[in-house]
Amino acid sequence: MENDNLDKLWGSQGNDISTYTAKDIITKAKKQRNSQYISITVMSVTVVVLLVYAFYFAFSQWNTFNLGLLLMISSLTFRIVLEFYTVYRKEKQLISMAQKPYYAYLKRFYKIRLLINYVITPVCIAVYIIGFYLLLPYFKEYFSKGFYTYIIISGVISLLGVIAIIIYGTIKEHRFLKQLNKG
Template structure:
């Protein structure tokens, strides 16, 4: 929905005594939505790469390598589904609710996001790390020592960067929730 349309919807409610400026809310919502799109894109690319690799090389016979790939793919897929559900549910509410109701909805939404960020996401990350750990013996056996070290180091760096991105997003969401409670 366009910013102008949202502004018109919320400015109609002139009797509302809220301190919220519709433009500020729209800007923060867009920034948060863009962050979610970036997270979804990164996770989706990783899932696609893992699936392609799995179908070309891994599923000849069942072993812990396949289990590791499935764990990694499953944990990322769950996180992608949660992000999409969260994103589209929020946008649907933005269009259908009045400003005051949307403010109350945002409080509930960000409390739910805190649960996702602090409970479900660490579980997904742990499952992903365990899956990666299951792959390492196979990588060590099939690849040269230099390439194995590259995979290990780049995997750890990617994981740390991904965790930092999630932590940054969670901190921003927590700050926004605090701002919502102040108003």
């Protein structure tokens, strides 16, 4: 993205629509995009670990363990694809639109992000939890009691950490949408 080109394009329209400058919007967009890339990276690493484990150990015969892994991998993969789609769609719009239409686009974009965060993400988390739950009987059978307890505790703490990060990101996006609606 070229700041100078966007400044010139948006500056030619006047600033009667908002108090945000082109640099303000670009800075917020980059910050939000970077947080999405971090989310994508964390989810991708988790998917890779699950896939390696699944192909190395699990898929020799079909059972509820494999179903659990499949649910976990599917929910994360869906979220990764969704995040990539929103990142690149927003960036494409930023480059191709003038300030006023892009400002309106941002409002729509963040309303859609709220739908993703309040509907799709909880469904993905629920599917992931179901998948994890399906793995637990196998973990209990094949691992020691101490390691099984570790898996449960670390799994719950990791999941709560991810949920906290998602909630924090959702709150930030919600605040930005409120700012856009005021502007």
